[in-house]
Amino acid sequence: MARKCTCQICKSKGDTATFYKVTDDKGKNKYYCSKAEYNHFNIEKEKKQLLMKYIAEEVLGYVDGQIVPPILIKKIGDLNKFYDYEVIHKCFELNNDSIKYWIENKGFTSEYGMISYIMKIIESNINDLYKQWKYHKQQTSTIENNVLDVSIINEIEITKPVNKKVDHGILDFLDENEL
Numbered sequence: 728m729a730r731k732c733t734c735q736i737c738k739s740k741g742d743t744a745t746f747y748k749v750t751d752d753k754g755k756n757k758y759y760c761s762k763a764e765y766n767h768f769n770i771e772k773e774k775k776q777l778l779m780k781y782i783a784e785e786v787l788g789y790v791d792g793q794i795v796p797p798i799l800i801k802k803i804g805d806l807n808k809f810y811d812y813e814v815i816h817k818c819f820e821l822n823n824d825s826i827k828y829w830i831e832n833k834g835f836t837s838e839y840g841m842i843s844y845i846m847k848i849i850e851s852n853i854n855d856l857y858k859q860w861k862y863h864k865q866q867t868s869t870i871e872n873n874v875l876d877v878s879i880i881n882e883i884e885i886t887k888p889v890n891k892k893v894d895h896g897i898l899d900f901l902d903e904n905e906l
């Protein structure tokens with residue numbers, strides 16, 4: 728018998744017959760609207776963790792386990808309402824040297840001031856990057872469709888057999904000559 732359940736991510740109500748079930752390491756069943764929603768959520772979570780780790784260790788020079796300022800987490804969250812974590816991550820990478828320069832030379836008296844300044848640098852550079860990222864996504868969307876829906880693979884391979892580009896990973900979407 729199907730029971731009522733709630734999606735762990737978006738809190739939609741449904742039932743155990745149609746929702747996607749994941750059994751956690753304690754043997755407890757958790758339900759999600761769909762496998763796609765569950766996978767997407769986990770990918771986003773992983774991207775966020777990679778980004779925060781990068782900022783903490785490579786930008787701020789924190790040691791493992793040191794707490795990232797809450798204001799930074801909030802501001803990254805605000806940016807992520809529009810920009811993908813991949814774009815934010817790439818933006819931090821490309822501006823790392825200049826951010827480090829300002830941290831060393833600006834003489835910030837508060838963590839809040841420093842974080843706000845860093846985020847201004849990111850905000851003023853992110854749109855150019857976003858355009859390139861979006862373009863890249865469109866170029867590689869064929870591949871993504873293949874991953875999402877196996878039945879589409881066959882159709883695409885019949886119509887577009889040789890024109891497939893390999894995606895080299897989440898942060899590798901810029902060619903050197905695009906910088």
Ligand SMILES: [Zn+2]
Binds near residue numbers: 739761
């Ligand atoms: Zn849901």
